[in-house]
Amino acid sequence: MRKRFRNSRFFLKRIGFYIPFTWYFILFCLASFAGYEWLQSQAGAPDSAYKDIFALLLRFAILFGIAIFSFALVTVMISFLFFSWKKRKTGIDFRITTPSREDSTQPKQTVSFYIHPVLKPLLGFVKVRLKYDSVHFSEKFLIVKRADKKVFSTTINGIYNWQLPEIKEYRIDKAIIYFEDFFQFFSIALTINASNSFHTQPATRTSKAIKAFPRKTEETSTRIEELKKVEGELINYKNFESNDDVRRIVWKIYAKNKELVVRIPEILDPYASHMYLYPSFFTSLNIQGNEVVEIPFLNHYKTVIWSVYKQLVQKGYEVKYIPDQDVSQTQMESAEEQVKYSISVSRWQTDLELRDYVKTRDASVIVISSLSNVEQVQELIEAHGNEISFIFIPLTESFNRQHLGDWFQWLFVQQEKEKTAVYKTNWSLSLLRLKVARNEKQLKQLLEQYDRSTVLKKNG
Amino acid sequence: MGLGKVHSWKKVLAQLVLLAVPTALFFFYMLWDVNRFYNILENNWIRQGIYFSSGLGAAIIFYAFRFRFISTATIVFAICYFTYKFLGGLTIGEFDAFYFSIQFLIFTILFCLGWLSGFGFSRSRYFTIGWSVLLLVTQIVIVSKTTDIKVETLINAFVPVLAYAFYIIYTSELIRNMNEDEKHFAWFIIKRLSGFGVIVLILFLIVFNILKNDFKAVEKEWGNSQADYNKGKDSESMTQKDKNGGVSNKDQTKLAGSLSKDKQLIFVAHLDNYFPDGKTPNPLYFTSCYYTKFDTLTQTFEIDSLMPYNDLFSPDPSRIPLYFSKIDSSVIKNTFATKNRQVVTADIYKVALSATNYLAPSTGFFCQPLSVPKEYKSQYKSVYRAKMWVSDLNSAYFIYNPAGNKQLEAFQELRFEKLREVKKISGPDERFMKYYTFMPKDEEYKKISVLAKQITANAPTMIDKMLAIRDYFLSKDEFGQPLFKYSDNPGIPGMPSANKLTYFLLENRKGYCAYYAGATLFMLRSLGIPSRVAAGYLTVDRSSKNPGWYWFYADQAHAWTQVYFQDYGWMDFDTTVPDANTQQSPQPDGTPPLNPPQTYLVADGEVVSVDLAKKQISMKITKLLYHDKDYTTAPAKDLLTDVSMASITADTGTVQLSAIKQGMHITAVSYAEALKTILAEKNDSVAAIIEKLPKPVPVDEIKILVKEEIQALKKKEKEMMQVPTDWFRIIKIFLVILAAFIVFVFLSPWLIWIFINAKAKRAKTDAAYYRYRAAMYYLNQLGLTKSELGPQQFAMLMDQQYSTHFNAFNNVYQKLKYSTVSLTASEQKTVQEFYPAFIKQIAKQTPVKTRFSRFLNIYNTIHYFTQPKIS
Numbered sequence A: 001m002r003k004r005f006r007n008s009r010f011f012l013k014r015i016g017f018y019i020p021f022t023w024y025f026i027l028f029c030l031a032s033f034a035g036y037e038w039l040q041s042q043a044g045a046p047d048s049a050y051k052d053i054f055a056l057l058l059r060f061a062i063l064f065g066i067a068i069f070s071f072a073l074v075t076v077m078i079s080f081l082f083f084s085w086k087k088r089k090t091g092i093d094f095r096i097t098t099p100s101r102e103d104s105t106q107p108k109q110t111v112s113f114y115i116h117p118v119l120k121p122l123l124g125f126v127k128v129r130l131k132y133d134s135v136h137f138s139e140k141f142l143i144v145k146r147a148d149k150k151v152f153s154t155t156i157n158g159i160y161n162w163q164l165p166e167i168k169e170y171r172i173d174k175a176i177i178y179f180e181d182f183f184q185f186f187s188i189a190l191t192i193n194a195s196n197s198f199h200t201q202p203a204t205r206t207s208k209a210i211k212a213f214p215r216k217t218e219e220t221s222t223r224i225e226e227l228k229k230v231e232g233e234l235i236n237y238k239n240f241e242s243n244d245d246v247r248r249i250v251w252k253i254y255a256k257n258k259e260l261v262v263r264i265p266e267i268l269d270p271y272a273s274h275m276y277l278y279p280s281f282f283t284s285l286n287i288q289g290n291e292v293v294e295i296p297f298l299n300h301y302k303t304v305i306w307s308v309y310k311q312l313v314q315k316g317y318e319v320k321y322i323p324d325q326d327v328s329q330t331q332m333e334s335a336e337e338q339v340k341y342s343i344s345v346s347r348w349q350t351d352l353e354l355r356d357y358v359k360t361r362d363a364s365v366i367v368i369s370s371l372s373n374v375e376q377v378q379e380l381i382e383a384h385g386n387e388i389s390f391i392f393i394p395l396t397e398s399f400n401r402q403h404l405g406d407w408f409q410w411l412f413v414q415q416e417k418e419k420t421a422v423y424k425t426n427w428s429l430s431l432l433r434l435k436v437a438r439n440e441k442q443l444k445q446l447l448e449q450y451d452r453s454t455v456l457k458k459n460g
Numbered sequence B: 001m002g003l004g005k006v007h008s009w010k011k012v013l014a015q016l017v018l019l020a021v022p023t024a025l026f027f028f029y030m031l032w033d034v035n036r037f038y039n040i041l042e043n044n045w046i047r048q049g050i051y052f053s054s055g056l057g058a059a060i061i062f063y064a065f066r067f068r069f070i071s072t073a074t075i076v077f078a079i080c081y082f083t084y085k086f087l088g089g090l091t092i093g094e095f096d097a098f099y100f101s102i103q104f105l106i107f108t109i110l111f112c113l114g115w116l117s118g119f120g121f122s123r124s125r126y127f128t129i130g131w132s133v134l135l136l137v138t139q140i141v142i143v144s145k146t147t148d149i150k151v152e153t154l155i156n157a158f159v160p161v162l163a164y165a166f167y168i169i170y171t172s173e174l175i176r177n178m179n180e181d182e183k184h185f186a187w188f189i190i191k192r193l194s195g196f197g198v199i200v201l202i203l204f205l206i207v208f209n210i211l212k213n214d215f216k217a218v219e220k221e222w223g224n225s226q227a228d229y230n231k232g233k234d235s236e237s238m239t240q241k242d243k244n245g246g247v248s249n250k251d252q253t254k255l256a257g258s259l260s261k262d263k264q265l266i267f268v269a270h271l272d273n274y275f276p277d278g279k280t281p282n283p284l285y286f287t288s289c290y291y292t293k294f295d296t297l298t299q300t301f302e303i304d305s306l307m308p309y310n311d312l313f314s315p316d317p318s319r320i321p322l323y324f325s326k327i328d329s330s331v332i333k334n335t336f337a338t339k340n341r342q343v344v345t346a347d348i349y350k351v352a353l354s355a356t357n358y359l360a361p362s363t364g365f366f367c368q369p370l371s372v373p374k375e376y377k378s379q380y381k382s383v384y385r386a387k388m389w390v391s392d393l394n395s396a397y398f399i400y401n402p403a404g405n406k407q408l409e410a411f412q413e414l415r416f417e418k419l420r421e422v423k424k425i426s427g428p429d430e431r432f433m434k435y436y437t438f439m440p441k442d443e444e445y446k447k448i449s450v451l452a453k454q455i456t457a458n459a460p461t462m463i464d465k466m467l468a469i470r471d472y473f474l475s476k477d478e479f480g481q482p483l484f485k486y487s488d489n490p491g492i493p494g495m496p497s498a499n500k501l502t503y504f505l506l507e508n509r510k511g512y513c514a515y516y517a518g519a520t521l522f523m524l525r526s527l528g529i530p531s532r533v534a535a536g537y538l539t540v541d542r543s544s545k546n547p548g549w550y551w552f553y554a555d556q557a558h559a560w561t562q563v564y565f566q567d568y569g570w571m572d573f574d575t576t577v578p579d580a581n582t583q584q585s586p587q588p589d590g591t592p593p594l595n596p597p598q599t600y601l602v603a604d605g606e607v608v609s610v611d612l613a614k615k616q617i618s619m620k621i622t623k624l625l626y627h628d629k630d631y632t633t634a635p636a637k638d639l640l641t642d643v644s645m646a647s648i649t650a651d652t653g654t655v656q657l658s659a660i661k662q663g664m665h666i667t668a669v670s671y672a673e674a675l676k677t678i679l680a681e682k683n684d685s686v687a688a689i690i691e692k693l694p695k696p697v698p699v700d701e702i703k704i705l706v707k708e709e710i711q712a713l714k715k716k717e718k719e720m721m722q723v724p725t726d727w728f729r730i731i732k733i734f735l736v737i738l739a740a741f742i743v744f745v746f747l748s749p750w751l752i753w754i755f756i757n758a759k760a761k762r763a764k765t766d767a768a769y770y771r772y773r774a775a776m777y778y779l780n781q782l783g784l785t786k787s788e789l790g791p792q793q794f795a796m797l798m799d800q801q802y803s804t805h806f807n808a809f810n811n812v813y814q815k816l817k818y819s820t821v822s823l824t825a826s827e828q829k830t831v832q833e834f835y836p837a838f839i840k841q842i843a844k845q846t847p848v849k850t851r852f853s854r855f856l857n858i859y860n861t862i863h864y865f866t867q868p869k870i871s
Helices: A002-017 A023-041 A049-089 A251-257 A291-314 A335-345 A374-384 A404-412 A420-429 A432-448 B009-035 B045-062 B069-089 B094-123 B127-144 B151-176 B185-222 B330-335 B406-419 B430-436 B443-455 B462-474 B500-508 B513-526 B686-692 B708-722 B727-762 B767-781 B791-802 B806-818 B825-845 B848-855 B858-866
Strands: A093-097 A108-116 A125-132 A156-163 A169-180 A187-199 A223-239 A261-271 A274-279 A318-321 A363-369 A389-393 B239-241 B247-249 B252-254 B265-271 B286-291 B293-295 B300-302 B341-350 B364-370 B382-391 B531-537 B549-553 B557-565 B569-573 B601-611 B616-626 B629-642 B647-650 B665-670 B701-705
Touching (some): A023 B127, A049 A169, A049 B127, A125 A187, A291 A318, A291 A389, A404 B069, B009 B094, B009 B185, B127 B151, B293 B513, B601 B629, B629 B686, B767 B825, B767 B858
Antiparallel strands (some): A125 A169, B239 B247, B265 B341, B293 B300, B557 B569, B601 B616
16 A cells, blocks of 8 residues: 555656646746736726726736747747657757766765757756666756857757765666746757666774774785784684594593694784785564664765775785675776775665674774674674774764754754754654664674774764 | 854855845835835835845855744744834823834844845745746736836836846856856856846847837837926925926826915916906916826826817917917817807916917917017016917806805806706717727726715706716715815725725815816716816906906916816806815916007018128018008028117027027017108019118017027937937947957957067068067967976977978077177078068968957967966
8 A cells, every 4th residue: 555655646746747837837827827817806997097008008018928838838838849859859968977976075076968869948957867777856946057159059968966875886767858948938858868877985084093904915915003813823722612623632641631723723923914804794683674774874884894904005005805795896096995985785684784894813903883793792792802903873863863853953954965864753653773783782882892892983 | 053154154254245235226226116106115225125124234254054934934023013012001101112123124124035035035046937937927917006107217127127037047046056066156147147147138129129119109009298296295286387487287186185385476478358247357267288087097188199189279489570460270179169159368478487388268269479568578577479279168257166166156057057958968069079988897986886876866967967976076965064075185995006096086075176077077987978188277356456366376286177068168167166265375466568569560580691780680570560450571681780779588498699500490579669750552563562661670589499409409319308218229339349358358369469460570680589479479370388397398399290391490599688799690590581481381280260259369368478488
C-alpha cells in the first residue's frame, strides 16, 4: 500500500515535470482573477466618466497582459520547436562531464554541460533537471554559462554546482531540458538521454592526532621505533594444544618435567614499511530503512575515515586502505584517488564481520563505528589492543548537541534548508537511537582502557 | 551562534537596487498623491516616503540573514504598538501627545508596510505576484476617478504602474534565478533589463495603438475643458485668472470644502436701467455663463456648449475693433421671452476683468468696445458697451434673497404676482424640457427629490414652488436658529466620494452660493421645473451719488438659479442666504469715469508704414466710422495719421509707438475738434471724406488688434505649453534610435571592412602594411584568429588551409617592417599581386552564409582591436 502510494506520488511528480506552465503562473492567474472579480464589483454607475475610464483601463491592462504573455509563450514555443526539430533531424549534442575537484569541503559536484544546438527563449532561460540513479531527480537548475564571444549562440556551455547530500557514486540517466520564458510562467520540457557517472568525495577534516605505526613489512627499508613480533626464531614456549605442530614440541622440557610445550615462533622485527588501514562498515544492528544512519551517519563516517587516511599519509606513512566490500576497480590517477573512490562507494554491510575482515598481523589501524559489534571489538582489542590502533567514530556525534540556546536561536533563526534538521528530528524519534547509544557507550568504555585507541569526536 | 545568510550580498544589492528603489519611488509618488486628499497626513509625503523606504530597505537587509519572519516581525510590530500606546498615554501636554501618537501611527503603518513588502521581496516568490496585481487593480480604480480626463494624463498615471507591475514580476524572478557562481552578473542584469524594457515599450505601443481611438473617445466624451484641480487643497474659487492676470468667471465650478475670494475690484459698470420714475437706478445681476450640466463624479457644475437654444452671447471684446460692434440676435430668439422685456445698455469698464471676457445682465446680444478716456487709462484696461434683452422682473431687488427684509418682500410680491400667471410648467419643446430637468438617478438624488416634494407640497404654481424652496433655506430650526448658514468653508463630508449636495442639504446646512444654487437647481429639476445655474456677479447699489454706476469686487462673484417661465424666459432667483458674519464690506465706490469724448473718426485697417521721427502712421483703411456713420471701403484707402498726441493701447494696456509694426491691424480714433466741422455729405464715398480731411489727420487713440495669425500662433504656443510631453512620440523616437543603433552595431564590422579594404586597394605608400592589415582583419572577422601563433606560423597555417600565398607576402611584409633594405622587384610584385587573389581565395572557400554570419559578429571585431600588439 505504502509502496503503491509512493509509486503513484512519484509518477505524479514526474508528470508534474512536464506541465507546460509553472505554479507561479497558476498563482498569477488566480491573483488576476481575484483582482478582476473585485474590480467588477467596483465598476460604478453606468454613463459616467469613471465607468468608461475604468472599463478602458481594465481593457488596456488585460490586453497588455495578454500581449506580453503571448509574446513570452511564443518565445518559448520557438525554442522548444527548434530544439525538438533538431533533436529529430540531426540529434542533439548533449555532453555532461563531471570534473573531480581539488577542494571538497562540501558535498558539491560541479557538472559541466555542453548542449548544441539549442535556441534560448528571448530573455528567457534554459533549465535542466537531471535524473539520476534511476529514480531520483535533481532540482531544476540554470546552467552558469562560460564566457561566450558570440552574439547569437546556439550552444549552451556551462557548469552547475550540484549540491548532493550523499557521498557516493551517482549515475545520471536522463536530462530534462526546460524552456522557460522571462516571467517563468511557461516551462516546456523535453527529455534527452544522458549517461554519466561520478562520485562525490568525502571532505578532509582536521582530526585528533592518531597514534599508529606501520606493522606490515613489505620492504625492509624503514626501521620502526617499537619492535614488532614476527614469525622467526624460537624464543618462547607454550603449552601444547591439539592442533599444534608436533615437530615443535620441545622434548628437552618434556624430559625434565613431563610437560608438553611447543616453541612459539616469534621474533621482534625492527622493520615495517606499511600501515594497513581497516575501516569496518559492518553493522551489527538492524539499520534497514533508517535514513539517518544511511545518509548523515554514513557521510560522517566516510569523511572521518578519509580524514584519518589523509592524516596518516601526511605523516609520511605508506598507508594501505583495505576495503571491507567489493569495489569496482576503475582506473584512477593515483592510489589516493582510488582510496577516495573506495570510501565514496562504500556502504554499511552485514556480510563481512570485523573478526573475519581484519588481518591482525598486518593491521595498524582499525576504524570502527557505533554500529560495530562490541564483542568482536572486545575480542580484537584484548588480543591486539597494544599493537593495533583502534579508532572509534561515534556516529551520533555527527549531530551537534542541542543546547538551550539553540532553542532560542530556533525561535528567531531559520535552519539551513538542508535536511540536517529533519534528520535530527528523525533521529531523536528513532528506535535505533537507544541501541546505538548503548553500543557507543560500551565501545567507548572498552577503548578507554587502551592507550592506542582513539575516539574521534566530530570536532576533536 | 552562526547566523547564516539566505542571500549573498550580491543578491541583496540587486534586490535593493532593482526592487526596493523602484518600489520606494513608486510609493513616494503614491504618497504625494494621497497627501493631496487627506489633511491628516499634513503633506509630509517625503518624510512618509522615507518611513516606507526605510522599512523596505531594512527588511530586505534583515531577511537576507536566516531570520524567521513571524517571530521577528512580531517583535517589530510589538515595539511599534507599545511605543504608540506609550505616546498616546503621555499626560504632559495632551494635545502634543495626541499629535505625536498620530504622527507615530503614520510612521508605524508605513514602516511596517515597508517591512512586510521588504520581507516579501526578500523571501517570498509569490509575494510579488500579489503585490503587482494589488497595485495594478488599485491604480485602475484610482485613475478611473480622475477629473482631468485627457489621454496623456490617463496614460501617464496608469502606464507607469502597469509597467511597474510587470517589471517587479520579471525582476524578482531574474534575481531569484541569479546564480551565485555567475561572474558577470551586473552585465547579465543590464542586458536582460534593457531587453525587457524594449519589449515592454513595443508591446505597450502596439496595445496603445489598438486602444487609441477608445482613449480619444473617452477624452472627447468626458474631458471637455476640465480645469486644473491639482491645487493641493479642496478649495474652489468662483473666478479664475488668465495668463495676463485678468479675472473671469470659470467655465465650471466644483462643490468644494472652501471658497476663496478677495476684495479686488474687478470692473465698474454703468447700467442704463432705471425704474419707471427715471431716477431710481434699477440694478441687474451681471451674467457671465450658465452651468447647465453637473458632473456627479467630481460634483462639478459645467458649461455645456451644446445646451439647447443657446442664449449665451460670449464675444471676445478684445477682438472687435474699437467702436465697431458685434451683434447676435439669435440669442434674443432663443430666450423665447416676449413679456416684460426691453433693451438696456451698459458700459463695462474693466479693471481686473479679463480682456476677453464679456459680462452683461442676461440676455446680452451686443458688444462694442469703446476707448477708455485718456485720464482714466491707468485705472481701466478697456471698456465696452453691451446691450441686453432684459426683463423688468430680473431686477436685482427682485432677486435678492430678502431674508426677512419686509420692505423687500413686499416689493418682490409684485413680481411673484406676475409670475403666478404662469400656471403651466412648459418649455419651447420636449428636448428643452428634458435637458433642463435632467437629474442623475442615484439614491442620493432621490433624497433631494423627496425633500423637494416635502417642501413644496403646498405650493400650487411654479413660482410658489420656487419660493417654498427659498423659504426653506430661510427657515428656522426648533431653537429659533436659522436652519441654513452661509459659510465660505462648509467643509467636506467625511467620505471623499460622498454626495456634497445631500450633505449640504440634510446634514451640514452650511455652504456658499454654489451649494445653494446647486441644491435649488436639483430640487427644482426634481419637480420637473426647467432650471439652470447662472454665474456672474451680484450687483450692489452702494452709492446714491452716481446713480446707475456700480462697482464690482471679487467677492461679488456669485452663482444663482435661473428658472424658465413660459413667455417670460429665464428668470433669476437667488436662494443664497445672507452671510450673517461678514456684512458686505463698506467698499467706497470711486468716482465713475466721465463719459467718453465725442468721437468724430474711427478708422480700422492695416498699417502701411510707421514714421517714428515724424510720429506719423500711414494706414490702409477698410472700415470707417465718421460722425457715427459707418462706411466700408472697397478697395482699401490709404490714410495718413498724425499720432504725436495719440495714446496707443493693446489688449494688455498702453504700449509704445515702436510697438506698431507694418501690417498690423489697428483702429485709429480721433476726437479732434478740427473734424467737428468737416461734415460728410450724404452721398460722400470714403475717398471723398478722406479728401476733405486734413493731412495728416490728428489721431487721439490707437488700438492694436492682434492679428488672427498672431493670435493663432499665441494660442498654439499656449497649447504647446499646456500639452504634456507626448511620451508616445518620445518612445517611438527612442525605439527608432535604438533600432538604428542596433543595426549600426551589427553593420559596423562590415563598415570597418569596407574602409580597410578600400584603403588596402588604393594605398600607394605603405601598401604592404594596409594589405596586411586588411588580410588580418578579414581573417579575424571570419573567426581565424592568430591568437598565440607567430605571424609566420599563422600565415603558413592559412596557406595550408586555403592554398594561398600568404606566407610569401608575410615574409615581404616582415622584411619591410623590420629591415631597412628596400624590396626587390619580385617582392614588389608579391605585394602587388597578393591581396586581391588572397581575399578572393578565402571568400571562395568560405560559404556565403558563414561569411554573412561571421561579419555580424561584433565580438570578433572587438577582439581584433583589443588583441595585444607586440611592440
